[in-house]
Amino acid sequence: MKGTLSMCCFLCLLLLQATAEEEDFAPVLRDRAHIDETLRLATEEKAADYAAALQRLRKIYHTSIKPMEQTYKYNELRQHEISDGEITSKPMVLFLGPWSVGKSSMINYLLGLNDSPYQLYTGAEPTTSEFTVIMHGEKIRSVEGIVMAADSSRSFSPLEKFGQNFLEKLIGVEMPHKLLERVTFVDTPGIIENRKQQERGYPFNDVCQWFIDRADLIFVVFDPTKLDVGLELEMLFRQLKGRESQIRIILNKADSLATQDLMRVYGALFWSLAPLINVTEPPRVYVSSFWPYEYEPDTSRDLFKREEISLLEDLNQVIENRMENKIAFIRQHGIRVRIHGLLVDRYVQTFKEKMSFFSDPELVFQEIVDDPDKFYIFKSILAKTNVSKFDLPNRDAYRDFFGINPITNFKPLSSQCSYIGGCLLDNIERAITNELPALLSSINSGKQPGLSSCEATGCGEKPKNRYRKN
Secondary structure (H helix, E strand, O other), X not given: OHHHHHHHHHHXXXXXXXXXXXXHOOOOEOOOHHHHHHHOOOOOOOHHHHHHHHHHHHHHHHHHHHHHHHHOOOHHHHOOOXXXXXXXXXXXXXXXXXXXXXXXXHHHHHHOOOOOOOOOOOOOOOOOOOEEEEEEOXXXXXXXXXXXXXXXXXXXXXXXXXXXXXXXXXXXXXXXXXXXXXXXXXEOOOEOOOOOOOOOOOOHHHHHHHHHHHOOEEEXXXXXXXXXXXXXXXHHHHHOOOOHHHEEEEEOOHHHOOHHHHHHHHHHHHHHHXXXXXXXXXXXXXXXXXXXXXXXXXXXXXXXXXXXXXXXXXXXXXXXXXXXXXXXHHHHHHHHHHHHHHHHHHHHHHHHHHOOOOOOHHHHHHHHHHOHHHHOHHHHHHHHOOOOHHHOOOHHHHHHXXXXXXXXXXXXXXXXXXXXXXXXXXXHHHHHHHHHHHHHHHHHHOOOOOOOHHHHHOOOOOOOOOOOOO
């Protein structure tokens, strides 16, 4: 009996000692005050001014840009339809990179979700197999991908085109959070350089491209143990071409290395990425450890803290400029739609000029589509309008476009005018040159975005068609 009691007491002492050691070695949490301060989460926004600017932007798009977009079927050329949800959506921050480099941990850290029931699952193995959209909501709940795609008020309805297998891998998480009132985070499956793992059951690269095209900021995350560049990572950087201004490279878990080793890893990272980022000025690289625990001892703590604050300032800049970025995006879209309308108009005019009573319409138009330079299709656009040659779309794209849409389906721009709506070309040019720049100026000057003089007083003047011969 005494021996049994002695054994029980010994086990109790071991348990108490282990508990005390766990308390002694429990990770110390980092102070988060600099996050709220840098992102200005305590500052109240001017919601009324922002809503008025969004309403004005939507009106310009629907009245001046979308009519030409629909008339000349621009969406079938670019496959990028702008919905109201996309116009009113918050800035999107996209997290990309190899598996288990700390993408989900970084989101947990920024939102303060660690050790809460709502934190994103993390681990040393590949853990995120879904595209996870973390957004603001009145209460904490998850939203299935099929529901997100069916909701026209959100900006994710175009994702239905990637199929049901993908929608099963798409999940939304809503929660009330000050930061999520201003920005939306998207966590992506980690890149796995393994052929079997690449068989995901949906077009992974196409889905990534959809999010890349709409992201305001793209964090490409690495850690010191995963610097190798394989086929899937190489494909990802090809998709990022043209978006270099949005890319930020993050070398995470930097406090796991001594300073000398960190310098070698930093150089190795640039050596691996140099062939993939062919630009004069490389993307900004942030070196730190983005998780809630204190930095390891004998590491460059001050440097890591400054790097973290710099990244937060970068994120805050995107939040502060979200309205300006939206206006610039819609204007850029309008320029592309205008060029498309002018090109289709030129194809139509050339077709009518070359047709005769004995001509075969199919043969005539096939000749025009196969060799547009012979008929000065693109050069005439550069000569007659203020269009940069660098903005012209690919000529081959129009061969496919007219293969689906017969030329007889389109009318010339000279006939696209109405007494109430005005002329399509006049409307879109006015939006590009006057209305959108004026809206941008009102945002920068802090003035209330108002209506144009015609919308306020009503312009009873009949629109003049400058393309119709007198």
